Amino acid sequence: MYRKSLVLIVLMFSLYGCRSSYISKNITKKIETSFYDNQFTGLLVYNPATKDTVFKHNADRYFTPASNTKIFTLYTALQFLPKDLPAFKYHIEQDTITIEGTGNPSFLHPFFNDSTALKMASHYQKVNLICDNLLDDKFGPGWAWEDYDTYFSPERTSFPMYGNVLTITNQDSLQSTPSVLKNHIIDSIAKKYRSYNKNTFFYNLKEKDTVEVPMVIDTTLISKLWNDILPGKVSISNFSGKPLEHIAYTSIPSDTLYKRMLLVSDNFLAEQMLIMASSTLSDTLSSKRMRDYVLDNQLKDLKQKPRWVDGSGLSRYNLFTPTSFVQVLEKLYHDIPQERLFNLFPVGGESGTLKKYYSGGDKPYIHAKSGTVGNNYSLSGYLVTNSGKTLIFSFMNNHYRKPTDEVKKHMQLVFEWLRDNY
Secondary structure (H helix, E strand, O other): OHHHHHHHHHHHHHHHHHHHHHHHHHHHHHHOOHHHOOOEEEEEEEEOOOOEEEEEEOOOOOEOOHHHHHHHHHHHHHHHOOOEEEEEEEEEEOOEEEEEEOOOOOEOOOOOOEOHHHHHHOOOOEEEEEOOOEOOOOOOOOOOHHHOOOOOOOOOOOOOOHHHEEEEEEOOOEEEEOHHHHHHEEEOOOOOOEOOOOOOEEEOOOOOOOEEEEOOOOHHHHHHHHHHHOOOOEEEEOOOOOOOOOOEEEEEEHHHHHHHHHHOOOHHHHHHHHHHHHOOOOOOEOHHHHHHHHHHOOOOOOOOOOEOOOOOOOOOOOEEOHHHHHHHHHHHHHHOOHHHHHHHOOEOOOOHHHOOOOOOOOOOOEEEEEEEEOOEEEEEEEEEOOOOOEEEEEEEEEOOOOOHHHHHHHHHHHHHHHHHHO
Protein backbone atom coordinates (compact mmCIF):
# COMPACT_ATOMS: atom_id res chain seq x y z
CA MET A 1 0.00 0.00 0.00
CA TYR A 2 2.80 2.37 0.93
CA ARG A 3 4.68 1.55 -2.29
CA LYS A 4 1.56 2.18 -4.40
CA SER A 5 1.01 5.57 -2.77
CA LEU A 6 4.65 6.47 -3.29
CA VAL A 7 4.48 5.49 -6.96
CA LEU A 8 1.31 7.57 -7.39
CA ILE A 9 2.96 10.62 -5.81
CA VAL A 10 6.04 10.23 -7.98
CA LEU A 11 3.82 9.89 -11.06
CA MET A 12 1.86 13.03 -10.16
CA PHE A 13 5.04 15.07 -9.67
CA SER A 14 6.39 13.71 -12.92
CA LEU A 15 3.26 14.70 -14.83
CA TYR A 16 3.23 18.13 -13.17
CA GLY A 17 6.91 18.58 -14.03
CA CYS A 18 6.26 17.65 -17.65
CA ARG A 19 3.33 20.08 -17.84
CA SER A 20 5.35 22.89 -16.26
CA SER A 21 8.19 22.24 -18.67
CA TYR A 22 5.76 22.26 -21.59
CA ILE A 23 4.26 25.63 -20.54
CA SER A 24 7.64 27.20 -19.79
CA LYS A 25 9.12 26.00 -23.09
CA ASN A 26 6.25 27.39 -25.18
CA ILE A 27 6.06 30.80 -23.51
CA THR A 28 9.84 31.17 -23.46
CA LYS A 29 9.86 30.54 -27.19
CA LYS A 30 7.46 33.46 -27.65
CA ILE A 31 9.34 36.02 -25.55
CA GLU A 32 12.89 35.12 -26.55
CA THR A 33 12.52 36.13 -30.17
CA SER A 34 14.48 38.93 -31.80
CA PHE A 35 11.47 41.22 -31.30
CA TYR A 36 12.35 41.52 -27.61
CA ASP A 37 16.00 42.37 -28.23
CA ASN A 38 17.13 45.77 -26.90
CA GLN A 39 14.23 46.14 -24.50
CA PHE A 40 13.51 44.99 -20.95
CA THR A 41 10.69 42.47 -20.44
CA GLY A 42 9.23 40.84 -17.33
CA LEU A 43 6.39 38.37 -16.99
CA LEU A 44 4.84 36.52 -14.08
CA VAL A 45 1.83 34.22 -14.44
CA TYR A 46 0.35 32.76 -11.28
CA ASN A 47 -2.50 30.37 -10.44
CA PRO A 48 -4.21 31.63 -7.25
CA ALA A 49 -6.20 28.41 -6.79
CA THR A 50 -3.16 26.12 -6.66
CA LYS A 51 -0.66 28.84 -5.64
CA ASP A 52 1.60 27.67 -8.48
CA THR A 53 3.89 29.91 -10.52
CA VAL A 54 2.91 29.10 -14.09
CA PHE A 55 5.68 31.15 -15.71
CA LYS A 56 8.33 33.57 -14.50
CA HIS A 57 10.76 35.79 -16.38
CA ASN A 58 12.49 38.81 -14.77
CA ALA A 59 9.53 38.90 -12.37
CA ASP A 60 11.60 40.23 -9.47
CA ARG A 61 13.20 43.07 -11.46
CA TYR A 62 11.99 46.67 -11.19
CA PHE A 63 10.15 48.31 -14.09
CA THR A 64 8.58 51.68 -14.87
CA PRO A 65 4.89 50.74 -14.43
CA ALA A 66 3.07 53.80 -15.83
CA SER A 67 -0.66 53.41 -15.11
CA ASN A 68 -0.28 49.91 -13.69
CA THR A 69 0.41 51.98 -10.56
CA LYS A 70 -3.36 52.51 -10.39
CA ILE A 71 -3.73 48.90 -9.25
CA PHE A 72 -2.00 49.85 -5.98
CA THR A 73 -4.20 52.94 -5.76
CA LEU A 74 -7.32 50.83 -6.24
CA TYR A 75 -6.19 48.41 -3.53
CA THR A 76 -5.60 51.31 -1.11
CA ALA A 77 -9.00 52.87 -1.79
CA LEU A 78 -10.77 49.54 -1.30
CA GLN A 79 -9.00 49.13 2.04
CA PHE A 80 -9.88 52.55 3.45
CA LEU A 81 -12.85 54.13 1.71
CA PRO A 82 -16.48 53.28 2.53
CA LYS A 83 -19.20 52.15 0.13
CA ASP A 84 -20.27 55.78 -0.37
CA LEU A 85 -17.40 58.23 -0.71
CA PRO A 86 -16.77 61.01 1.85
CA ALA A 87 -17.73 64.26 0.10
CA PHE A 88 -16.49 66.65 2.79
CA LYS A 89 -16.28 67.15 6.55
CA TYR A 90 -18.34 69.89 8.15
CA HIS A 91 -19.25 71.85 11.25
CA ILE A 92 -22.41 73.89 11.81
CA GLU A 93 -22.65 76.95 14.07
CA GLN A 94 -25.90 78.93 13.91
CA ASP A 95 -26.32 80.14 10.31
CA THR A 96 -22.76 79.20 9.21
CA ILE A 97 -21.51 75.90 7.83
CA THR A 98 -17.79 75.23 7.71
CA ILE A 99 -16.84 72.74 5.01
CA GLU A 100 -13.47 71.01 4.77
CA GLY A 101 -12.28 69.12 1.70
CA THR A 102 -11.54 65.39 1.77
CA GLY A 103 -10.05 65.20 -1.73
CA ASN A 104 -13.27 63.85 -3.27
CA PRO A 105 -13.02 64.53 -7.05
CA SER A 106 -16.70 64.13 -7.95
CA PHE A 107 -18.04 67.62 -7.08
CA LEU A 108 -19.43 69.13 -10.31
CA HIS A 109 -17.12 66.78 -12.25
CA PRO A 110 -18.02 66.54 -15.98
CA PHE A 111 -18.67 62.78 -15.66
CA PHE A 112 -20.11 62.43 -12.12
CA ASN A 113 -21.71 65.87 -11.83
CA ASP A 114 -22.14 65.41 -8.09
CA SER A 115 -23.70 68.42 -6.35
CA THR A 116 -23.81 67.12 -2.76
CA ALA A 117 -21.71 69.97 -1.33
CA LEU A 118 -23.74 72.61 -3.19
CA LYS A 119 -27.06 71.24 -1.93
CA MET A 120 -25.80 71.10 1.63
CA ALA A 121 -24.23 74.56 1.60
CA SER A 122 -27.27 76.23 0.01
CA HIS A 123 -29.26 75.79 3.26
CA TYR A 124 -27.00 78.20 5.19
CA GLN A 125 -26.53 81.95 5.16
CA LYS A 126 -22.74 81.73 5.32
CA VAL A 127 -20.38 79.11 3.92
CA ASN A 128 -16.85 78.88 5.25
CA LEU A 129 -14.51 76.79 3.07
CA ILE A 130 -11.26 75.16 4.20
CA CYS A 131 -9.25 74.12 1.16
CA ASP A 132 -5.62 74.27 2.30
CA ASN A 133 -5.46 71.05 4.31
CA LEU A 134 -3.48 69.17 1.63
CA LEU A 135 0.25 68.65 2.21
CA ASP A 136 1.00 67.36 -1.32
CA ASP A 137 2.30 69.64 -4.06
CA LYS A 138 -0.15 70.32 -6.87
CA PHE A 139 1.90 68.11 -9.21
CA GLY A 140 3.48 64.79 -8.37
CA PRO A 141 7.24 64.21 -8.25
CA GLY A 142 8.68 63.40 -11.64
CA TRP A 143 5.68 64.63 -13.65
CA ALA A 144 6.60 66.23 -16.98
CA TRP A 145 6.37 70.01 -16.57
CA GLU A 146 5.29 70.54 -20.21
CA ASP A 147 2.06 68.61 -19.56
CA TYR A 148 0.64 71.46 -17.45
CA ASP A 149 -2.07 72.22 -20.07
CA THR A 150 -3.00 68.62 -20.97
CA TYR A 151 -6.26 67.00 -19.90
CA PHE A 152 -4.47 64.13 -18.12
CA SER A 153 -2.50 66.36 -15.74
CA PRO A 154 -4.87 68.43 -13.54
CA GLU A 155 -3.62 69.82 -10.26
CA ARG A 156 -4.17 67.87 -7.03
CA THR A 157 -6.31 69.69 -4.46
CA SER A 158 -8.24 69.03 -1.26
CA PHE A 159 -11.59 70.21 -2.65
CA PRO A 160 -11.71 69.72 -6.43
CA MET A 161 -14.39 71.33 -8.58
CA TYR A 162 -15.28 70.46 -12.18
CA GLY A 163 -12.51 67.86 -12.20
CA ASN A 164 -10.10 70.83 -11.85
CA VAL A 165 -10.38 71.37 -15.61
CA LEU A 166 -12.03 73.96 -17.85
CA THR A 167 -14.10 72.19 -20.51
CA ILE A 168 -14.36 74.20 -23.74
CA THR A 169 -16.85 73.34 -26.49
CA ASN A 170 -17.65 75.09 -29.75
CA GLN A 171 -20.65 73.71 -31.56
CA ASP A 172 -23.16 76.48 -32.29
CA SER A 173 -21.24 78.88 -30.06
CA LEU A 174 -18.33 78.92 -27.64
CA GLN A 175 -19.22 77.44 -24.27
CA SER A 176 -17.23 76.66 -21.15
CA THR A 177 -17.69 74.74 -17.92
CA PRO A 178 -17.37 76.45 -15.50
CA SER A 179 -19.08 79.28 -17.39
CA VAL A 180 -17.55 81.95 -15.14
CA LEU A 181 -14.20 81.43 -16.95
CA LYS A 182 -15.58 81.90 -20.46
CA ASN A 183 -14.19 85.44 -20.65
CA HIS A 184 -10.73 84.01 -19.88
CA ILE A 185 -10.67 82.20 -23.25
CA ILE A 186 -8.75 83.87 -26.09
CA ASP A 187 -9.25 82.95 -29.75
CA SER A 188 -5.80 81.75 -30.75
CA ILE A 189 -3.87 79.05 -32.63
CA ALA A 190 -1.29 78.90 -29.85
CA LYS A 191 0.49 75.55 -29.32
CA LYS A 192 -0.59 75.51 -25.69
CA TYR A 193 -4.15 75.65 -24.35
CA ARG A 194 -3.26 77.77 -21.32
CA SER A 195 -0.69 80.22 -20.01
CA TYR A 196 1.94 78.49 -17.92
CA ASN A 197 0.87 79.72 -14.49
CA LYS A 198 -2.39 81.61 -14.84
CA ASN A 199 -5.95 81.03 -15.99
CA THR A 200 -5.70 82.47 -19.47
CA PHE A 201 -6.85 79.88 -22.01
CA PHE A 202 -6.29 79.62 -25.77
CA TYR A 203 -8.73 78.02 -28.21
CA ASN A 204 -9.02 78.18 -31.99
CA LEU A 205 -12.62 79.19 -32.72
CA LYS A 206 -12.38 77.61 -36.17
CA GLU A 207 -12.19 74.21 -34.50
CA LYS A 208 -15.15 72.21 -33.21
CA ASP A 209 -13.25 70.05 -30.72
CA THR A 210 -14.12 69.69 -27.06
CA VAL A 211 -11.01 70.19 -24.95
CA GLU A 212 -10.36 69.89 -21.24
CA VAL A 213 -7.66 72.17 -19.88
CA PRO A 214 -6.40 72.05 -16.28
CA MET A 215 -7.11 75.17 -14.25
CA VAL A 216 -4.57 76.90 -11.99
CA ILE A 217 -6.09 76.32 -8.57
CA ASP A 218 -5.59 79.10 -6.02
CA THR A 219 -7.76 80.88 -3.46
CA THR A 220 -8.76 83.54 -5.99
CA LEU A 221 -10.12 80.93 -8.40
CA ILE A 222 -11.80 78.87 -5.65
CA SER A 223 -13.57 81.97 -4.34
CA LYS A 224 -14.65 82.91 -7.87
CA LEU A 225 -16.03 79.44 -8.64
CA TRP A 226 -17.93 79.11 -5.37
CA ASN A 227 -19.37 82.61 -5.46
CA ASP A 228 -20.58 81.89 -8.97
CA ILE A 229 -22.78 79.05 -7.66
CA LEU A 230 -23.57 80.58 -4.23
CA PRO A 231 -23.31 84.37 -4.74
CA GLY A 232 -22.29 86.39 -1.69
CA LYS A 233 -22.26 83.45 0.72
CA VAL A 234 -18.78 81.98 0.52
CA SER A 235 -15.56 82.85 2.31
CA ILE A 236 -12.29 80.93 2.59
CA SER A 237 -10.45 80.20 5.83
CA ASN A 238 -7.10 78.65 6.65
CA PHE A 239 -6.86 75.13 8.03
CA SER A 240 -6.34 75.19 11.81
CA GLY A 241 -5.07 71.63 12.04
CA LYS A 242 -7.90 70.73 14.39
CA PRO A 243 -10.41 68.11 13.22
CA LEU A 244 -14.00 69.19 12.62
CA GLU A 245 -16.43 67.63 15.05
CA HIS A 246 -18.77 66.20 12.41
CA ILE A 247 -17.99 63.14 10.33
CA ALA A 248 -17.80 63.27 6.56
CA TYR A 249 -20.91 63.78 4.47
CA THR A 250 -21.13 61.12 1.74
CA SER A 251 -21.57 61.43 -2.02
CA ILE A 252 -21.37 58.93 -4.90
CA PRO A 253 -20.88 55.13 -4.61
CA SER A 254 -17.19 54.26 -4.47
CA ASP A 255 -17.35 51.62 -7.22
CA THR A 256 -18.59 54.27 -9.66
CA LEU A 257 -15.35 56.17 -9.09
CA TYR A 258 -13.12 53.10 -9.16
CA LYS A 259 -14.55 51.80 -12.41
CA ARG A 260 -14.27 55.17 -14.16
CA MET A 261 -10.68 55.56 -12.97
CA LEU A 262 -9.67 52.14 -14.33
CA LEU A 263 -11.68 52.15 -17.57
CA VAL A 264 -10.28 55.41 -18.94
CA SER A 265 -7.11 55.36 -16.83
CA ASP A 266 -7.96 58.74 -15.33
CA ASN A 267 -4.88 60.18 -13.62
CA PHE A 268 -6.78 62.88 -11.75
CA LEU A 269 -9.24 60.43 -10.20
CA ALA A 270 -6.39 58.13 -9.15
CA GLU A 271 -4.49 60.95 -7.47
CA GLN A 272 -7.56 62.17 -5.62
CA MET A 273 -8.44 58.63 -4.52
CA LEU A 274 -5.20 58.41 -2.54
CA ILE A 275 -5.79 61.86 -1.06
CA MET A 276 -9.36 60.91 -0.14
CA ALA A 277 -8.13 57.67 1.47
CA SER A 278 -5.76 59.74 3.60
CA SER A 279 -8.77 61.66 4.95
CA THR A 280 -9.69 58.51 6.89
CA LEU A 281 -6.38 58.79 8.78
CA SER A 282 -6.31 62.53 9.45
CA ASP A 283 -7.91 65.88 8.52
CA THR A 284 -4.49 66.80 7.14
CA LEU A 285 -4.49 65.22 3.70
CA SER A 286 -1.41 63.56 2.20
CA SER A 287 -1.17 60.93 -0.51
CA LYS A 288 2.46 60.33 0.52
CA ARG A 289 1.40 59.57 4.07
CA MET A 290 -1.25 57.20 2.69
CA ARG A 291 1.22 55.36 0.45
CA ASP A 292 3.76 55.00 3.26
CA TYR A 293 1.08 53.72 5.63
CA VAL A 294 -0.16 51.06 3.22
CA LEU A 295 3.34 49.85 2.39
CA ASP A 296 4.19 49.61 6.09
CA ASN A 297 0.98 47.82 7.03
CA GLN A 298 -1.38 46.20 4.52
CA LEU A 299 1.44 45.58 2.01
CA LYS A 300 4.34 44.93 4.35
CA ASP A 301 4.55 41.35 2.99
CA LEU A 302 5.49 42.40 -0.55
CA LYS A 303 8.54 40.48 -1.73
CA GLN A 304 9.98 43.57 -3.39
CA LYS A 305 9.02 46.92 -1.86
CA PRO A 306 8.20 49.34 -4.69
CA ARG A 307 9.24 52.91 -5.14
CA TRP A 308 5.73 54.37 -5.19
CA VAL A 309 5.57 58.15 -5.63
CA ASP A 310 2.10 58.96 -7.01
CA GLY A 311 -1.37 57.52 -7.45
CA SER A 312 -1.61 57.65 -11.22
CA GLY A 313 1.71 56.38 -12.56
CA LEU A 314 2.47 59.63 -14.38
CA SER A 315 5.88 59.74 -12.74
CA ARG A 316 8.83 57.81 -14.13
CA TYR A 317 10.19 57.71 -10.59
CA ASN A 318 7.80 54.83 -9.84
CA LEU A 319 9.45 51.41 -9.77
CA PHE A 320 7.49 48.16 -9.36
CA THR A 321 8.11 44.49 -10.09
CA PRO A 322 5.73 42.07 -11.81
CA THR A 323 5.77 40.04 -8.59
CA SER A 324 4.44 43.00 -6.57
CA PHE A 325 1.55 43.52 -8.98
CA VAL A 326 0.65 39.84 -8.88
CA GLN A 327 0.75 39.88 -5.08
CA VAL A 328 -1.65 42.84 -4.87
CA LEU A 329 -3.91 41.40 -7.58
CA GLU A 330 -4.05 38.16 -5.60
CA LYS A 331 -5.10 40.07 -2.47
CA LEU A 332 -7.89 41.72 -4.48
CA TYR A 333 -8.89 38.36 -5.96
CA HIS A 334 -9.35 36.82 -2.53
CA ASP A 335 -10.92 39.91 -0.87
CA ILE A 336 -13.43 41.00 -3.54
CA PRO A 337 -16.15 38.83 -5.11
CA GLN A 338 -15.08 38.00 -8.66
CA GLU A 339 -18.12 39.53 -10.35
CA ARG A 340 -17.55 42.86 -8.65
CA LEU A 341 -13.77 42.77 -9.15
CA PHE A 342 -13.89 41.92 -12.86
CA ASN A 343 -16.57 44.57 -13.39
CA LEU A 344 -14.14 47.27 -12.22
CA PHE A 345 -11.38 46.40 -14.69
CA PRO A 346 -11.26 47.08 -18.44
CA VAL A 347 -12.21 43.99 -20.47
CA GLY A 348 -10.17 42.90 -23.48
CA GLY A 349 -11.99 43.67 -26.74
CA GLU A 350 -14.92 45.26 -24.91
CA SER A 351 -14.28 48.24 -22.68
CA GLY A 352 -12.02 51.07 -21.60
CA THR A 353 -8.37 51.17 -22.60
CA LEU A 354 -8.55 47.50 -23.75
CA LYS A 355 -11.51 47.89 -26.11
CA LYS A 356 -9.35 47.49 -29.23
CA TYR A 357 -7.05 44.79 -27.87
CA TYR A 358 -7.03 41.25 -26.45
CA SER A 359 -10.46 40.33 -27.77
CA GLY A 360 -11.80 36.92 -26.81
CA GLY A 361 -14.63 36.96 -29.34
CA ASP A 362 -17.88 35.96 -27.66
CA LYS A 363 -16.04 35.04 -24.47
CA PRO A 364 -13.84 37.80 -22.99
CA TYR A 365 -10.79 36.42 -21.25
CA ILE A 366 -8.71 39.44 -20.13
CA HIS A 367 -9.68 41.73 -17.22
CA ALA A 368 -6.69 43.98 -16.64
CA LYS A 369 -5.12 47.42 -16.24
CA SER A 370 -2.75 48.74 -18.88
CA GLY A 371 0.03 51.24 -18.35
CA THR A 372 1.54 53.37 -21.11
CA VAL A 373 4.21 56.06 -21.03
CA GLY A 374 6.74 56.79 -23.77
CA ASN A 375 8.57 53.56 -24.76
CA ASN A 376 6.97 51.59 -21.91
CA TYR A 377 3.85 49.40 -21.89
CA SER A 378 2.59 47.01 -19.24
CA LEU A 379 -0.56 45.01 -18.59
CA SER A 380 -1.47 43.38 -15.28
CA GLY A 381 -4.65 41.60 -14.27
CA TYR A 382 -6.64 38.41 -14.67
CA LEU A 383 -6.79 35.88 -17.52
CA VAL A 384 -9.60 33.33 -17.71
CA THR A 385 -8.62 30.20 -19.65
CA ASN A 386 -10.91 28.11 -21.85
CA SER A 387 -10.84 25.45 -19.15
CA GLY A 388 -12.33 27.92 -16.66
CA LYS A 389 -9.19 28.62 -14.61
CA THR A 390 -8.32 32.15 -13.53
CA LEU A 391 -4.67 33.17 -13.80
CA ILE A 392 -3.12 36.35 -12.40
CA PHE A 393 -0.42 37.96 -14.54
CA SER A 394 1.83 40.97 -14.89
CA PHE A 395 3.51 41.51 -18.26
CA MET A 396 5.86 44.52 -18.29
CA ASN A 397 7.82 46.01 -21.19
CA ASN A 398 10.29 48.89 -20.79
CA HIS A 399 12.57 50.88 -23.07
CA TYR A 400 11.47 49.57 -26.47
CA ARG A 401 11.72 51.61 -29.67
CA LYS A 402 9.10 49.70 -31.68
CA PRO A 403 5.45 50.81 -32.05
CA THR A 404 3.42 50.00 -28.93
CA ASP A 405 0.79 48.26 -31.09
CA GLU A 406 3.45 45.74 -32.11
CA VAL A 407 4.32 45.12 -28.45
CA LYS A 408 0.64 44.45 -27.71
CA LYS A 409 0.37 41.98 -30.60
CA HIS A 410 3.30 39.97 -29.28
CA MET A 411 1.86 40.01 -25.77
CA GLN A 412 -1.45 38.78 -27.15
CA LEU A 413 0.26 35.70 -28.60
CA VAL A 414 1.29 34.72 -25.06
CA PHE A 415 -2.13 35.43 -23.58
CA GLU A 416 -3.97 33.46 -26.26
CA TRP A 417 -1.63 30.49 -25.86
CA LEU A 418 -2.29 30.46 -22.10
CA ARG A 419 -6.02 30.80 -22.67
CA ASP A 420 -6.10 27.86 -25.08
CA ASN A 421 -3.58 25.55 -23.40
CA TYR A 422 -3.73 25.94 -19.63
